[in-house]
Amino acid sequence: MHRSKVRVAQDVLDANATIARANRADFDRAGVRAVNLMSAPGAGKTSLLERVLADGLLHTPGGDVRVGVLEGDVRGSLDAERLSALHVPVTQLNTDPGFGGECHLDANMVRSALGAVALEEIELLVIENVGNLVCPAEFRVGEDARAMISSVTEGEDKPLKYPLMFRACELVVVNKIDLLPHLDFSLEDFLGNLDRVNPGVAHMLVSARTGDGVEAFADWLAGVARRQELPA
Numbered sequence: 001m002h003r004s005k006v007r008v009a010q011d012v013l014d015a016n017a018t019i020a021r022a023n024r025a026d027f028d029r030a031g032v033r034a035v036n037l038m039s040a041p042g043a044g045k046t047s048l049l050e051r052v053l054a055d056g057l058l059h060t061p062g063g064d065v066r067v068g069v070l071e072g073d074v075r076g077s078l079d080a081e082r083l084s085a086l087h088v089p090v091t092q093l094n095t096d097p098g099f100g101g102e103c104h105l106d107a108n109m110v111r112s113a114l115g116a117v118a119l120e121e122i123e124l125l126v127i128e129n130v131g132n133l134v135c136p137a138e139f140r141v142g143e144d145a146r147a148m149i150s151s152v153t154e155g156e157d158k159p160l161k162y163p164l165m166f167r168a169c170e171l172v173v174v175n176k177i178d179l180l181p182h183l184d185f186s187l188e189d190f191l192g193n194l195d196r197v198n199p200g201v202a203h204m205l206v207s208a209r210t211g212d213g214v215e216a217f218a219d220w221l222a223g224v225a226r227r228q229e230l231p232a
Contacts, residue, residue: 016139019107023114023142030119033225034127036141038165039149040158041131044175046079047208048149048217049126053086055211057218058124058225065225068122070113072105072130079128091116095130104135107142124225133158137168145224147171147217152179156190163197171202173217178207 027034039045049069052058058065068089071080080092093113095102102109110127117125127143129136146169150158153176159166166172172194180187187205194203204220206213 013138016107019111020140020142023107023111024144026114026119027125027142027144032119032122032125033145033227034125034141034143035221035224036127036129036136036143036146037149038129038136038146038169039131040133040151040154043131043149043151043154044208045128045131045149046082048173048175048206048214049128050082050086051208051211051214052218052221053083053088055214055218057215058222065124065222066122067124067126067221067225068117068119070110070117070125070127072109072128074101074103074130089118089121102135103130103132104139105129105141106139110141124221126221133162133165137162137165145170147173147220149173149175150190151176152183152185152187152190156186156193159190159193159197166194166201167198169198169201171204171220172198174203174205175208177205177212178210 037045058067069083070091070093071083072093072095073079075094075096077092080090084090091113093105093109095109099109105127127141148165148169148171150172152174174190191203194201204213204216206217208214
């Protein structure tokens, strides 16, 4: 029974990888780069995106980056509505009821939504994954890069408790730093734990609320869109 479960899990991940490659091929044909944005619920993914877009920070010497968002949620469209108000093309992808209320996006779910995404009109697709610190890390969706948002309100032990999530990304964004004076949170311990599970991973400190550090995150996104080498 144990071997059967392992085989099933391997089959699922193999099938997902095949569809992820198909998604990536579609992105490449359209000249679109994709970022998989992951976090726990409430870490501030949408607020951070909202700040980047509202402040018009997604630009390079070649001009403004044309961005679209694929918004993943179990149910509802509240986050999509917030981003749509900024005149950004947003496609809502709910995992309930169509996919049984899954706690993550996988490659097949993303593929099912691509027909509604105007790839020919954008250069960067931000795939805002369902808030979860476990499952999203296991499923590639065809992205070029992954960024993980971790808020200081979650505690400095999260890299040790959910190591795969912190290992599976090219960038870790520490959000809500404006709250540090009010929390019993050691930034030094958090960064030390992060280095234990993903040595040398790029990280940045931001506050979506105050705007501190947000420009650096926008620059990272723009770099992905312009096919620049990701920071080490």
